Amino acid sequence: MRLSYDTRQMSLSAKPEWAVAVSGVGTAAGTGLRARAGVDSHRLSQGSATCYTRGAMMELPSSDYNLDFTDDRLAALYDVFFPPEQRDDFAFYLPLVMAARAVLDVGCGTGALLRLARQAGHTGRLCGLDPAPGMLNQARARSDIEWVLGDLSSVGWNGEYDLVVMTGHAFQELLEDAEIGAALAAIRSTLTDGGHFAFETRNPLVRGWEHWATEYTAEVTDASGAIVRCESQVWTPVEHGFVRSAGTYTSPGWDRPLVSWGMLRFLHVATVSSFLHNAGLTIEEQFGDWNRQPLSDASPEIITIARKV
Numbered sequence: 198m199r200l201s202y203d204t205r206q207m208s209l210s211a212k213p214e215w216a217v218a219v220s221g222v223g224t225a226a227g228t229g230l231r232a233r234a235g236v237d238s239h240r241l242s243q244g245s246a247t248c249y250t251r252g253a254m255m256e257l258p259s260s261d262y263n264l265d266f267t268d269d270r271l272a273a274l275y276d277v278f279f280p281p282e283q284r285d286d287f288a289f290y291l292p293l294v295m296a297a298r299a300v301l302d303v304g305c306g307t308g309a310l311l312r313l314a315r316q317a318g319h320t321g322r323l324c325g326l327d328p329a330p331g332m333l334n335q336a337r338a339r340s341d342i343e344w345v346l347g348d349l350s351s352v353g354w355n356g357e358y359d360l361v362v363m364t365g366h367a368f369q370e371l372l373e374d375a376e377i378g379a380a381l382a383a384i385r386s387t388l389t390d391g392g393h394f395a396f397e398t399r400n401p402l403v404r405g406w407e408h409w410a411t412e413y414t415a416e417v418t419d420a421s422g423a424i425v426r427c428e429s430q431v432w433t434p435v436e437h438g439f440v441r442s443a444g445t446y447t448s449p450g451w452d453r454p455l456v457s458w459g460m461l462r463f464l465h466v467a468t469v470s471s472f473l474h475n476a477g478l479t480i481e482e483q484f485g486d487w488n489r490q491p492l493s494d495a496s497p498e499i500i501t502i503a504r505k506v
Contacts, residue, residue, distance in 0.1 A: 263329065263370075264457035271446060271455060272307065272331030274425060277417045281309035285487035286364050286397065289500070293395055295319055297360035301326060301387060303349060303380075304367030308336030315341060326352065349383035356389050363396040369461040372439070381476035388505040394478060397500040400485070401463035405497060406431050406440045413444065423448050438463040466492065466499055478503040 265271040281287055287310050294300050294314045298321045302311055305325030314323060324343035327333050328351075336344050345352065361384050371377045384394050399405050413429035425448045432441040443458040464472075466483075473480060481504050485496025492499060 261456050261458055263459045264455060265444060265446070266306070266327075266329035266457075267331045268455065268457075269331045269334055271457065272329070272335050274417060274419060274446075275332070275335070276307050276309055277419065278415060278427065281313060284309075287313060289487045289489075290362055290364055290395060291317065293360060293393075293502075294323075294362065297358075297393075298322070299358045299360070299389075300324070301354070301358040301361045303361060303363045303384070304365070304370070305336060305344075306332045306365060306367075308333075308339065308342060308344065310362070310364055311342050312336075312339050315339065322358075324358075349380050349387075352383075352387075354387045356387070358387050359389050359392045361387055361392070361394045363394075366397060366399060366461065368396045368398050369463065370459070372460065372462050377472050378476065381472060381478060385477050385505055390505065392505050393481070394503045394505070395501070397498050398464055398469060399461075400494075400496050400499050401438055401465060402494050403497050404435075406435060406442070409442060419448070423450055438465075464499075469499060469501065473501070473503050477506055479506045 265275065290310060291313055294310065295317060300311070300314070300319075300321070300323050302308070302323075302325045305311060305327045306329075308325045311323045311325050322343070324345060325333075325336055326345045326347060326349070327336070328346065328348045330346060333344050333346050336342075371380055381394075388394065409431050410429050414427060416424055416426045419425050425446060428445045428447070430443045430445070432443075440461050440463060441458070442461075443456055446455040446457070470480060480501055482502040483492045484490060484498070484500040485492040486498055487500070490496070
């Protein structure tokens with residue numbers, strides 16, 4: 198089912214002024230490019246993608262889509278760039294995880310949140326699901342947690358988890374209405390009666406992408422002591438809630454830069470609510486930041502805790 202947008206958004210059934218065309222893999226404009234959340238990440242395993250923006254054209258290797266999640270070298274740097282102990286979102290989600298008997302982390306990445314829960318004394322079932330092999334290779338360093346390579350379409354859990362989480366804005370990598378609906382339906386099926394789904398998406402009214410070029414450009418030291426730099430770029434204009442960005446990774450000892458590009462969808466509060474309602478999930482709480490401040494137009498985040506009905 199496709200939902201109608203308000204005047205600030207446009208249905209994906211109409212083709213916007215930009216599109217992504219992928220050669221060699223049989224996918225069309227915006228059809229669910231994914232490397233961490235709940236849909237097929239392997240549709241871009243070969244070929245190339247061309248971004249069109251108001252007539253400008255940019256050729257991008259489709260194999261580089263979310264390369265920072267799939268490539269072992271870059272995946273090993275993820276928690277260095279974003280130390281788990283310093284993440285405000287993990288400070289929010291960890292108490293929820295600790296209070297639940299069985300937890301599924303969709304798009305778990307390196308598994309850092311579940312590792313923190315186990316270290317904090319969680320004795321129940323913890324499972325991380327991710328379609329990116331580079332990320333799961335990092336997660337599997339800990340063997341007392343279930344790690345599943347795949348997405349929500351490839352698993353068949355039914356009423357097994359009290360809590361499902363999607364952190365790190367993984368929800369925004371679901372691009373199409375149908376993908377969001379399918380992911381939410383699968384999450385509802387996965388939950389026990391009265392179970393909860395907790396996730397966040399950035400508030401499009403704040404236009405946070407305008408600061409990503411500086412916010413996500415940084416240097417770190419890898420395990421060998423080498424300096425690795427990530428230079429962030431956002432393509433403009435941003436239209437209809439879709440943001441395209443890239444990170445270029447360089448290090449003095451590398452023979453070439455590694456470029457990881459991706460796309461995120463920004464949804465307004467009312468649209469998020471509609472998707473959840475249609476999936477049989479009711480909103481219990483919403484917050485505007487990780488300190489649980491009330492949600493407003495100026496809030497950077499749309500943090501939602503929904504319950505299965």
